[in-house]
Amino acid sequence: MGAGPPAQGGTEGARDGARPLLSVRGLGIRFKTAQGIWQATRRIDFDIAPGERVGIVGESGCGKTITGLSILRLLPGNFAGLDGKILFDGTDFASCSARQMRAIRGKRIAMIFQEPMSALDPVFTVGHQIAETLRVHTDVSYEEARAKTLEMLRRVGIASPERRIDDYPHQLSGGMRQRVMIAASLICGPQLLIADEPTTALDVTVQAQILELLRDISETSKTALMLITHDLGVVAETCTRMITMYAGEVIEDATVDEALVRPLHPYTSGLLRSLPHLSPRHGRLPSIPGRVPSIAEMPAGCRFRARCTHATKGCEAEQKLLDAGGGRRVRCWRFAELNLPGALHPPSAPAAAKVATQ
């Protein structure tokens, strides 16, 4: 949408030059269940540069949420093991003590969730909850904390913050609660904000406000954003790079524009083509046959194979995340020979052109 400078610049620079802020290598998470140990994610590799906005996309159960939580080591009780490294500014979270993690959470990395009401405590004022983060991590006085909270509430677009600071969560609307959550997450000036479906529970007009706020804050305060979502439109409007996950693995990593125009993985292409946005009105929607394999019965080799129209002999081999050139990576050995349709596939071109001319 052109609000703000186009994305490409920052991404490329980050890839060639500066050290990434976050570097995830070979991350895998295992859980204990009644049926034994389940591998929820595996071989997750990606980097996030300082100030970069990266979308993690995929359908339910693909492991995107657990990947976000595992970076902060916020893992559920049936957690059975973590493989790989989570390097943040030189520190490996995989081997940090609980005490070290507590010092990092909320201060250097913050996280917001889909449902702000369940993240806010109903018996404390929103001002108290925002200032709490500050008081835990710094030794500011009460007055200073309050002043900073007011400033932060103003920063996230809450009108008359002097009145709102002493409100309780139930007195605020859904959009305002998410603004409060964003204020609380940003009050210590973190280098990375992990946002897990932050606008999924909001109406489309409020969603537009919150996405604009996230983009604006990331640009002005150079906070990197890891946006976890199932909505490719949200990623396109907010992020510069898009990491697609399927069945617990990263299957494609590219700039948003590259992934939308010329996806390299058949799953990314299939997802794009199945969106009603991009299909001719009243026509049939192309769909991906079958369903995601169950975590207990993951096939060997390519995990998308059974649903892939391009599957052939050779796909039963283990698929590596291959370098596709220009900083792109894809987990499909056939990527170079497949010429896959993206968002601008001919049938959708007139509709897309219309959007562009508006």
Place this chain on the structure above:
Amino acid sequence: MTAAAAEPHREPIVSVRDLQVRFQTSDRRATVKAVDGVNFDVRRGETFGIIGESGSGKTTIGRALVFLLNPSAGAILHDGIDPLALSRRAFQNHRRDYQIIFQDPNAALNPRMTILASVLEPLELARVGNSAERERQAREALERVGLPQEFGERYPHQLSGGQKQRVVIARALTLKPKLIVCDEVVAALDMSIRGDVLNLFADLQRDLGLTYVFITHDLAVVSHISERVAVMYLGQFVELGPTEEVAERPLHPYTIALLSAEPRPLPSSMRQDSRIVLQGEVPSPIDPPSGCRFRTRCPHAQPLCTDRVPEWRELKPDHWVACHFADRPNFSPNAQPETTP
């Protein structure tokens, strides 16, 4: 697109006149006007879309259309008759023709009943034929929605979300309805499944001549599937017209803002240069703004908008709008005075 679109003057399958639905708040001190004066017809064989944000009243309209809620005022006619004037028995027979499907198939299916038993239930309640005949019809309905025979013996937890929604559709089909109200029927489904289910709805419409009222917050879905679409805001329609017209030449500032707010999965070079970000949120339906209800968030609001309720008028053929200024040239999406750069 369909027969209905070709001859718009046939008797509508549903006529809604000055519909109002009001609820008491739980402390009984205030009244929520969930639907406040809505007029429209649904034409036979068409898909009529209703879009709106949460609290706009779209679900309340859907429930009222099949008489799960009774109108507080106004009338809903099915095929020209008022179902509320029918005898109890006649009403029960009548409502088989008008079905409704909801968002969450988990809430619609009993976890302790097999799929076949769930699909059989409406046939049993309606005392259709003997048990062999009922089972034949139920299995036929399952086949029609693309579920293999053996699914009849399974339980809901053994099915995926998309498959469960197919079962719910099969169950609604057993009584051979004329119209189905579809309330956010694909909202809970994953992206790759959504297309399949939307395709199924289109196939069933073609094969069975069904009419749909498709209620959703998702603009992409509604504009894909509907012939006509109504845009709802705070209990009222603000715009109604052919989908292509509403999507490409919207007349109401709210529709324009809604279309502009929709995140589109397009590369940066093809997205809009400017977007209208509405300020604030939807006011309370307990105490809606005077005059035009959208005026508190409208970038074009004038004093007149506070004083007078805009008339519901047919500005272009078949394209209705409730806005004092909808015919002013500066209202086109190309000329927005207040946009973000």
